[in-house]
Amino acid sequence: xxxxxxxxxxxxxxxxxxxxxxxxxxxxxxxxxxxxxxxxxxxxxxxxxxxxxxxxxxxxxxxxxxxxxxxxxxxxxxxxxxxxxxxxxxxxxxxxxxxxxxxxxxxxxxx
Amino acid sequence: xxxxxxxxxxxxxxxxxxxxxxxxxxxxxxxxxxxxxxxxxxxxxxxxxxxxxxxxxxxxxxxxxxxxxxxxxxxxxxxxxxxxxxxxxxxxxxxxxxxxxxxxxxxxxxxxx
Numbered sequence: 004x005x006x007x008x009x010x011x012x013x014x015x016x017x018x019x020x021x022x023x024x025x026x027x028x029x030x031x032x033x034x035x036x037x038x039x040x041x042x043x044x045x046x047x048x049x050x051x052x053x054x055x056x057x058x059x060x061x062x063x064x065x066x067x068x069x070x071x072x073x074x075x076x077x078x079x080x081x082x083x084x085x086x087x088x089x090x091x092x093x094x095x096x097x098x099x100x101x102x103x104x105x106x107x108x109x110x111x112x113x114x
Numbered sequence: 115x116x117x118x119x120x121x122x123x124x125x126x127x128x129x130x131x132x133x134x135x136x137x138x139x140x141x142x143x144x145x146x147x148x149x150x151x152x153x154x155x156x157x158x159x160x161x162x163x164x165x166x167x168x169x170x171x172x173x174x175x176x177x178x179x180x181x182x183x184x185x186x187x188x189x190x191x192x193x194x195x196x197x198x199x200x201x202x203x204x205x206x207x208x209x210x211x212x213x214x215x216x217x218x219x220x221x222x223x224x225x226x227x
Contacts, residue, residue: 034213045117045118045220046157048217091156099170100162100212101147101170102216103159104149104156104159106156
């Protein structure tokens with residue numbers, strides 16, 4: 004059965020800390036992996052990853068995909084209270100246009 | 115460029131009533147996806163539509179749920195004879211092309227009393 008597993012389920016850190024969120028997957032015919040940030044509203048798009056080993060960066064956030072080991076990580080450096088959210092990972096696969104979402108990692112950044 | 119719009123943002127229904135949720139995709143997007151999110155759970159795919167066509171409805175419950183995306187107007191997710199277990203946040207996403215990045219609307223929070 005295709006699945007996406009995120010870890011940890013929740014995380015509490017202090018401002019300035021660096022965090023690494025994990026997303027592992029088991030899908031047939033992998034096509035792409037997406038990261039979203041969800042606060043109390045719509046998930047907002049962060050990154051799309053399709054190729055192994057190529058880091059994507061946006062400010063303090065970065066992400067990389069390992070298609071051999073079937074996982075991706077999302078790094079946030081110098082965390083701020085505004086980074087507090089649920090971070091969702093979604094994997095899409097060929098033959099269908101839907102994405103399978105993980106249950107998310109709930110990050111809380113304390114001042 | 116307006117993002118994905120959904121309405122209503124909050125909807126309260128009594129058991130047995132009908133719920134209609136609307137989604138207008140981003141400008142230029144013709145692919146719409148509906149997801150359901152239960153409390154403390156991830157987003158679960160329900161249905162994928164293009165204009166006037168249902169492409170993949172493998173995540174839709176077999177009864178009481180239906181979706182459409184007419185040539186003109188928003189996509190509609192319809193839930194007939196709602197039950198308490200239907201209470202959830204329903205998100206719509208749209209993409210420009212099939213399999214491309216999906217952008218989400220703010221969701222409709224349905225509460226069934």
